[in-house]
Amino acid sequence: MSTSVKTRSGASIPCVSKSEAEAKGYISRALLNQLHLLPGGEPTAYTYIDDETVIFYFDPEKVSEAPPELWYGAKNEQMTLPSGSVIERMSVKRASGYGYYTRERLTAMNCKVIEEPVAYTLKADKTPLFFYDKRTASRLPLTCVRCGKNIRFKKKLCRECYEKDLAERRAEGDAYRAQYFGMERSKVLFFDLELTGFYDRDEIISISIVDGNDKLIMNTLVKPDHTKKWKRTEKIHGITPEMTENCPTLAELTPQIKEIFAGADNLIAYGVSTDYSHIKYIYPEEEREALHAKVRCCANEFVRYAHECHPEIEHASLIDAMSHFGIEWRGVPHSSVADTFACRDVWERIFPHYYKD
Numbered sequence: 045m046s047t048s049v050k051t052r053s054g055a056s057i058p059c060v061s062k063s064e065a066e067a068k069g070y071i072s073r074a075l076l077n078q079l080h081l082l083p084g085g086e087p088t089a090y091t092y093i094d095d096e097t098v099i100f101y102f103d104p105e106k107v108s109e110a111p112p113e114l115w116y117g118a119k120n121e122q123m124t125l126p127s128g129s130v131i132e133r134m135s136v137k138r139a140s141g142y143g144y145y146t147r148e149r150l151t152a153m154n155c156k157v158i159e160e161p162v163a164y165t166l167k168a169d170k171t172p173l174f175f176y177d178k179r180t181a182s183r184l185p186l187t188c189v190r191c192g193k194n195i196r197f198k199k200k201l202c203r204e205c206y207e208k209d210l211a212e213r214r215a216e217g218d219a220y221r222a223q224y225f226g227m228e229r230s231k232v233l234f235f236d237l238e239l240t241g242f243y244d245r246d247e248i249i250s251i252s253i254v255d256g257n258d259k260l261i262m263n264t265l266v267k268p269d270h271t272k273k274w275k276r277t278e279k280i281h282g283i284t285p286e287m288t289e290n291c292p293t294l295a296e297l298t299p300q301i302k303e304i305f306a307g308a309d310n311l312i313a314y315g316v317s318t319d320y321s322h323i324k325y326i327y328p329e330e331e332r333e334a335l336h337a338k339v340r341c342c343a344n345e346f347v348r349y350a351h352e353c354h355p356e357i358e359h360a361s362l363i364d365a366m367s368h369f370g371i372e373w374r375g376v377p378h379s380s381v382a383d384t385f386a387c388r389d390v391w392e393r394i395f396p397h398y399y400k401d
């Protein structure tokens with residue numbers, strides 16, 4: 045038994061004796077009900093009836109009249125609880141109008157009842173079914189969805205179940221990453237595109253392709269067909285319209301890109317969905333599915349690895365992955381060729397047995 049109780053708002057209210065409460069003019073719940081009043085706020089004090097149950101007292105200055113539709117439904121039947129409190133019989137509907145529910149309903153709402161019943165109804169067999177006030181029930185911390193016992197820690201699981209789940213996912217992920225894929229180095233291609241903007245209509249202005257041998261297969265700027273300037277992305281990749289002036293167009297490069305991609309088993313990029321959504325346009329619609337089947341995303345794999353093995357990692361950009369594995373830039377940082385090499389290196393760290401040799 046403690047000497048103070050916390051209300052839902054977190055305020056501590058004092059334990060008082062019945063006579064103290066009366067001397068201060070506090071109104072008990074039972075009296076409020078009899079007078080068809082509703083508490084205007086949280087209880088101001090309480091007294092214990094037994095180890096687990098309390099009677100709450102309310103400040104008479106803060107009570108309000110119950111709406112007539114609530115008290116017109118009264119059955120004018122009462123019962124006296126062992127504590128001496130008199131409670132009224134009411135229908136389930138009227139009770140819920142007051143915010144009163146059965147213990148079962150409140151438990152389902154994740155609330156723990158500490159106050160004695162505030163009203164009752166009679167079941168078919170004439171035994172009483174008690175109602176409790178939701179506002180004075182304490183909110184229980186949410187429990188683990190797996191074991192149903194412990195308090196939640198992460199992902200709706202308790203710490204124990206979370207750790208177990210993480211260990212299972214990690215074992216599965218580790219086995220996946222550690223397997224021998226037997227890929228041909230020359231047929232695993234890493235690529236990166238720079239664009240004039242962030243949207244679908246934006247054009248490719250740079251392509252870099254590197255293979256699993258670390259061989260630079262293509263590294264070229266591309267002259268866009270209709271975009272004349274790209275001030276916003278220029279600051280990011282540093283490619284100016286002048287720089288692309290005498291470069292091949294995408295249409296001119298297409299046969300070469302298609303030939304390179306045709307010989308590849310995998311096409312890997314960091315955040316591949318953006319790159320894929322632009323490069324796919326060099327293929328007619330019916331050939332895109334075959335292209336997409338070869339595509340792998342290095343960022344997705346890093347995210348999975350981080351979730352399973354290093355939950356402390358919060359961000360998963362290419363630079364985050366590089367710094368996690370201690371990978372250095374090769375070439376001008378953030379240029380598409382340096383990004384491509386970095387992507388290749390990150391991939392090899394995630395999948396150490398990706399290649400045949």
Ligand SMILES: [Zn+2]
Binds near residue numbers: 188191205
């Ligand atoms: Zn659990």
